[in-house]
Structure formats: structure tokens, C-alpha cells
Amino acid sequence: MAFGIASHQVFAAEITTSVDRNPVSIDESFKIFFTASDTPDGDPDFAPLEQDFSIINQGQSSSSSWVNGTYSKSIRWTVEVTANKPGNLVIPAIKFGNDASNPLPVVVTQGTATGDSANTNEEIFLEVKATPEQLYVQSQVLYTIRLYRRVDVAQAELSEPELADAVIEKLGEDSNYNTVVDGVSYLVTERKYAIFPQKSGTMTIKPLSLTAAIIVDRQPDFRDFFGSRMTKTKRVLSKEVTLNVKPAPSSFTGKDWLAAEKLELSQEWSGDIQQMKVGEPLTRTLTLRGEGTTVGQLPELNKVVTDANLKTYPDQPVLNEQKLPSGISASRQEKIALIPATSGKHVLPAIEIPWFNTKSQAVEIARIPETTINVIGAIDNQPETTKPPKLLATPAAPVTKAESNTQVPINNGVPQSSIWLWASLCLALGWMATVIYFLQRRPKNQIPDGKEINRLKRETSLKE
Structure with missing residues (x-):
């Protein structure tokens, strides 16, 4: 069990x-x-x-x-x-x-508030609402459109909201539901937009226009067999909406103005920051998530300046934006590879992002505290060799890795230029010895003596 x-x-x-x-x-x-x-x-x-x-x-x-x-x-x-x-x-x-x-x-x-444009005597009407109407620049406004109808509509065309100097984003898909207004049943189609005014002052969202082909209630006839239905066209206008957009408050002292309903800053590491090794990379992931803000408003995160013994290699940021019924949700993620050059402790400064909370109407700070990483040593822990004494006359020749494991006696009395002279002389002597050796082994033309001459004469006479 x-x-x-x-x-x-x-x-x-x-x-x-x-x-x-x-x-x-x-x-x-x-x-x-x-x-x-x-x-x-x-x-x-x-x-x-x-x-x-x-x-x-x-x-x-x-x-x-x-x-x-x-x-x-x-x-x-x-x-x-x-x-x-x-x-x-x-x-x-x-x-x-x-x-x-x-x-x-x-x-x-408790009940539906249909606003000034509601008229239960109408068979079809529009309702628009902006929340909030008093806001700070670059803050999110939820603009909701509701189409109420108690008739069948064959076709409808609705204009888009227009507002100069503003970012407008449609949120998700339309939703349909039933409601009752003053005892009258309506079918409602709801559509939402997120609007971000980019300048302060009074701004007006123009009225929306709906053109609908309403199906006329009548007795069916032979034309219904071919799919023909009688309709009438009706045009409906919504009310205009005025926004009062305020500039950033003087209490905000951050470098980049950022307004949001919620903001979270976090970090993750690909390994143990207390057991890093010299020369081995470790990835730091910084993530900033915001609600009620666009991804374009999220600032750069990797602004930390490290010392020369801690190399950083940032990757391209990953940007994400979701359009939810509750508004825009955005995130920015940055990955940075850190490679320490020396052992010991390295301190990464705190990361602070000031932002304005549009719900509490207060300035807040998203913060990652100061982070200390510990580097325990190199990948190959080899014992250090004894350093040669410092030469006053001439600098010591560079020591290769193979020579570093062998103790070589140093003659301080011989200048470096003399060493090269003797080496050249030895090479020249070796080359001359090689030449003499090959000359001695070359076959020589010897002169024949008297006995050899007589032998040759006898061989010649016999052949004749």
C-alpha cells in the first residue's frame, strides 16, 4: 500500500x-x-x-x-x-x-454596472471602460469593450481603439457569456486591451464604432433553402474615455522609470558557488519578471563590474511577453558565465532595480543582495617550483613547462651572447667534420704497380 x-x-x-x-x-x-x-x-x-x-x-x-x-x-x-x-x-x-x-x-x-451607454431599450449597444483612468506615465490601463445584444447578428465589424503616443496590445481571445440588465437577458461579447500611455497629460480614447448586420425576425420562405436571410445594418458608437496621465513622481530617483503592478528579481547558479575552481566556468542566471509592464520597459540586469580576476561572458538576453486577460506579463532573463582566474573569495555587488508599484502607489526596490563566491583552487593542483634567483646582468631565459620540473645549474659568469657564439661554433665544427667524413669514404683512382702491369699484358696477349 x-x-x-x-x-x-x-x-x-x-x-x-x-x-x-x-x-x-x-x-x-x-x-x-x-x-x-x-x-x-x-x-x-x-x-x-x-x-x-x-x-x-x-x-x-x-x-x-x-x-x-x-x-x-x-x-x-x-x-x-x-x-x-x-x-x-x-x-x-x-x-x-x-x-x-x-x-x-x-x-x-452584486450586479452589472453598464455605464452611461447602456440602454435596455436598445437591442444592441456597446460599453467601454478604462481601469484606471488616473495613472502615471507608462503604466498599464485595462480597456474593456463589451458588446451587448439580444438579437441575432449575421456579421459585425468593430473598430480598434486609437490613442496617440501609446502602446496598445490586445489581450487574449474574446469571451462570450450571458447576463441580465434590468431584467433583460443579453448575450455579451467581451474584448480587452492593455494600453500604456507614453507621455503625461490628458489623453482621450476615441469612441469605437460597431457596424452590425442584424437578422430580421420573419417567417421563413423558399429563399432560406439557398441560405439567403434578410438583415438590416445598424451602426453603434461607444462613449469616449478620457485618461489623466501623470508624470513620474519626484520621489522616484532611479535612472530608468519603471512602473508595474508587480516586479520580482531572482538569480540561479549552475553549480555550488562555494566550491568553484580556478579556470572552470559557472553560469549565473538573472531573471526579472513583471506584471502590468511590457518587456521593452524591463532594464538590463548585468551591470555588475567585477575585478580582473573574475572574467564574465554574458549571453544574449531571453525576452518573453504574455498577453493574459489580467494584463501584460513580461520577463527578461540573462545568463552570464563567470570564470575565476585566482583562488579565494570574490564578491559580486548587489543588484538593485527601483520601480514604482502602481497598486500601492509607492516606490519599491527589487534587489539581489551582495553575493560572495568561493574559489577553492585550480583544476590541476601542481606544486610550485622554486623560482630561480634574479639575474642582475641579463634577464633569465624563459623556462618551459618541461624544464620547470628539473633543477638546472646556472652559470652567472657567462653572458647570454657568449652562449649563442659557442653554440654556433659547435654547429660549424660539426658540419665540417661531416664533410671530411664523406670525402674520406669516396673511392680513389689508384696508380697500378709493375706486377699489375705485367699481369694485364699477359691477359691481353692470351685474348689475342
């Missing part, structure tokens, strides 16, 4: 819980997503949801992919619900056999 429990803990499927928006109104439906990275132990039991929520619809989908030789799988369950009461509710953990999802808090408000 113990083995079975341990095995389940190792191979349990990870199931995450998310919603399409938060907070929600009590008279609005919203979707809950349960996403698993692998097939869970069993089918989901959604009964615990019915304590605080009413289930309208549910479905399941799956997807798989190969990326760089790595296989990944995703299974998603979608449950559309409405809240039974307002307040701070919790989506409970849902069991999938022996696996379970994580609980998730959700805020349910």
Missing part, C-alpha cells in the same frame, strides 16, 4: 484551474477551465461546484504537439457557470479519480 501511494504521488497528473475573467457579476455567466498536462486518474466530479455555482454547460477538448523533439499533451474541461451569491467565493478542488485540481478564489459582485 505504501508503494502504491508513493507511485501515485510521482506520476499524478497536474491539473490547473483558471477562469475567463475575474471578478464577475452575479447575473453573468463565466467559464471555468480545468487543464491537465496528462490523462488524469479518472473522470471529473463537478458536484462540489453546485454548492456556490449553477452549471449551465460543460465540454472537453484535447491537444498535443511536438516541439524540438519534445512531446506535450493538454486536456481541457470547460464548465460554464453562474454564481449563486455575491462575495469572495472559492472554486473548490475537483477530483479526477485520485488526482485533483487546485482551488481558485473568484470575486462575485
